[in-house]
Amino acid sequence: MAKKLLKGNEAVAEAALRGGCDFFAGYPITPSTEALEYLSWRMPELGRVFIQAENEIASINMVTGAAVAGARALTATSGPGGSLMCEGFSYAARMALPYVLLNVQRWGTGLGTLDSGQTDYFKEVKGGGHGDYRSIVYTPASVQELCDMIYNAWDVAEKYMVGVVILSEAYLGQMMEQVEMPPFKERPDRGWAIDGTGLTGMGEFAKKTKGADGMKVKGEGYEQIKEDLQDWEEYGLDDAEYVIVSFGLPGRISIDAAKQLREEGIKAGVIRPKLVWPFPEKAIAKLKNIKGLISVETSDYGQMVEDVALYAKKYGLNVPVYLYAHGKGVPGVRIVRDFYKSVAAGNEKEVF
Amino acid sequence: MALYELPTNLKKHSLCPGCGHGIILRLIAETIEELGLQDKKILVLGVGCSCNANGILGGDDFQCAHGRASAVATGMKLYLESQGKDVCIITYQGDGDAGVIGLAETLNAAYRNENITVFTINNSNFAMTGGQMSWTTLAGQKTTTSVNGRDCAYTGNPIHLPEMIASQFDVAYAARASVCDVKHITQAKKFIKKAIQNQMDKKGYSIVEFLSQCPTNWGMAPVDAAKYVAEKMTVEYPVGEFKVKE
Structure with a gap:
């Protein structure tokens, strides 16, 4: 199939529909709004439900109502909108409802700015809402990856009965790249959805299919997800001295930086998580004889760096963990390359 | 010959003795059965005493x-x-659920004229949490957060949800009922039927608020609580239909 030049937010919306999304509720918020705009005309064209809600609290609750009724439901937001939705995420998790959230991250606390950022790592990975739950969090680094990830997101959500987050970034949503759009997917029968009869809901389904994978969500379900879904791109890990861990656009840039460092004879390695929950701990487990780990992220104070340090400890890597927190935007290749050299030269202080 | 039979789709509940919820739920159950909607009904529950309706209507x-x-x-x-x-x-929501914390959701659904039926039970307090002031609490009424009686100059005045919706939005139906005596209970059932039938006829949004006695949190015997609804609550909250779209 021929590739097309598409904008991230519009491409991901079309890929969602091809992956079976048949319900969307959302509220406009930069830098995610193009997804909402695209779906507002595209979904009626396909006979699917689009609703512009009054706010993000209503959006996620509409998504919840549709999901329990059988929909492949989606909402999209950014920063402050995502905070409003946290109540709904917790309730959806309590009921083990499958749904997909597209979070086109902006940088910053409160209103933040419209710049790109990765400041929602904690919110998405550590729960966000009250209680004890996890969401499956994909971290695309290209428009193609953005499409591929959302295309399969409901299959994953329905298999494990867990919410799925596509953790995009402002620049990824706003930039254009060549994309090969996947074909429309046949929706598999999920086996349950409420319809008023009281006979086809999740409870009845659970009774009929005792031990079905999707029902064992709490505890062992999360362990199974960790086993099944870890995914990452790696570069130069075999003989790396320092390994950069970085996801999304900074991750893509870090690989370019490591390639340039290799050209200079510097043995740099990179782990680019394609999901940050479950975290690619299997990649950390493979590391041997490294001198340190470097988390490169567009937060202010470092968020993923804490997980990098925890997994390093888990696998007995007694090495310093450094942080390059770029703040808003996306770091250039030179910045990442120079930070690596500065670490290697002993000029940086480790954070863990 | 049986004079009265409970609707077959109504199960036992654990609401307080004398509470109006039980009457309202029975009326809803009867209506659902009469309209033949037992296999088509989804009850979307608020948080509060309405949680007690979980699983009791089939x-x-x-x-x-x-x-x-x-x-x-x-x-x-x-x-x-x-x-x-x-x-x-x-x-199925309390007044605190539909008219205080959920005011935005309630009004926006009415604004869009969603084809749903909203039942909200007004017992003039946050009953499940032990009787705090609600937006529906009467002026001068004592609650655990208005111990000297509600001072409306400080807290705002009692809220009138069905009137607000009827006057502002293009909905199918907005009414207020009471379940304090037989006459009103009979009328309440008619309102329930209209509000449900409207949805099935795709006429649009319907809301019915029910004035409901709360003996536990009002510190009254059930009979006195019913009297309080008839004599005090209906003065602030008139019973009747505020909007009926033909």
């Missing part, structure tokens, strides 16, 4: 976050409709 229930029932019902109805499913979606 069919499907969905327990929402506090105040969000109208948004959940919107998503559910629009999706099932798109799938060609003819369902009856009823939200």
